[in-house]
Amino acid sequence: xxxDPGADAKxxxxxxxxIRAMTVTDFHPCGSCRMGDGPDAVVDGEMRVHGIGGLRVxxxxxxxxxxxxxxxxxxxxxxxxxxxxxxxxxxxxxxEARFSFQ
Numbered sequence: 001x002x003x004d005p006g007a008d009a010k011x012x013x014x015x016x017x018x019i020r021a022m023t024v025t026d027f028h029p030c031g032s033c034r035m036g037d038g039p040d041a042v043v044d045g046e047m048r049v050h051g052i053g054g055l056r057v058x059x060x061x062x063x064x065x066x067x068x069x070x071x072x073x074x075x076x077x078x079x080x081x082x083x084x085x086x087x088x089x090x091x092x093x094x095x096e097a098r099f100s101f102q
Contacts, residue, residue: 028071030060046085047078058082 005018033042033049041064043049047056058079060071067074084091 028060030063030066030071033057033061034064035062036064047082056082056086 004022005015009015009018034040035043035045035047037044041050043057043062047058047062049055049057060075060078062078063071063074081091083089
């Protein structure tokens, strides 16, 4: 039994319109202001916009590639690291958190 687009969509144009209306992305967009030194890079390793003094981009857009997981935790880490850069603080030492699955 057909659920979508339904019996009312009969022509190719109607089917295409239904597909366009129902289609959404299934990932979190990132990478539009990628970090790096290459010609496509917008920001450097400290999130400073190339060629514009005093401006940083601090969000998921600085990721050079789309990641396979949720963007929440990596974006929080990007923000925490950018705060260190802005405040002139050294990076915190590595820390291994303990956890268990119960």
